[in-house]
Amino acid sequence: MNIGILALQGAFKEHKDILDKLEADSYEIRKKSDLKKRPDGLIIPGGESTVIGKLLNDLDMMEELKNMIENGIPVFGTCAGLILLAKKIENDKRIHLGCMNIEVQRNAYGRQLGSFVTEEEFQGIGKIPMVFIRAPYIKSIGNNVKILSEVKGKIIAAEEKNILVTAFHPELTKDTRVHKYFIEKITE
């Protein structure tokens, strides 16, 4: 198995460290030709969705990446990755990849709660530590979207067919179970 991690901006290295721990091979996607290396799965990391979105356009990668996701490659988006995958962003006119039937709110926790750590149930896994950094939450979901976790009454993890998203950063904790869940999705 080889997982491609989008490495244009943000916390991509931390995802690789977790995959290394789980003994799953991975490589960094930095340019269009890296998308052609036939990855079995994709990770879109946290960072700044506007910056990653702009780089995807500038590097002419947006359309190809969107096609790969629409053709069913398993993809895991964290935080900015979740925003990039959403079909609708409440407080931003831009749509980036627009593959997942969710509406998200960017920077949704305001100044006071800009960043926080908590522990909550994740469906099928149990209680896990969650790190939120100027995170979004999911305001509403389409018919085929399954909710995987909620914090403070807001949806912060969900799944739709081949797409898995979390508003928090599992790669910034020592807990490898969400990545393991994603790897199981690939091998299913």
Ligand SMILES: NC(=O)CC[C@H](N)C(=O)O
């Ligand atoms: N930690 C993150 O990925 C933050 C996401 C960022 N606030 C955005 O809107 O893209």
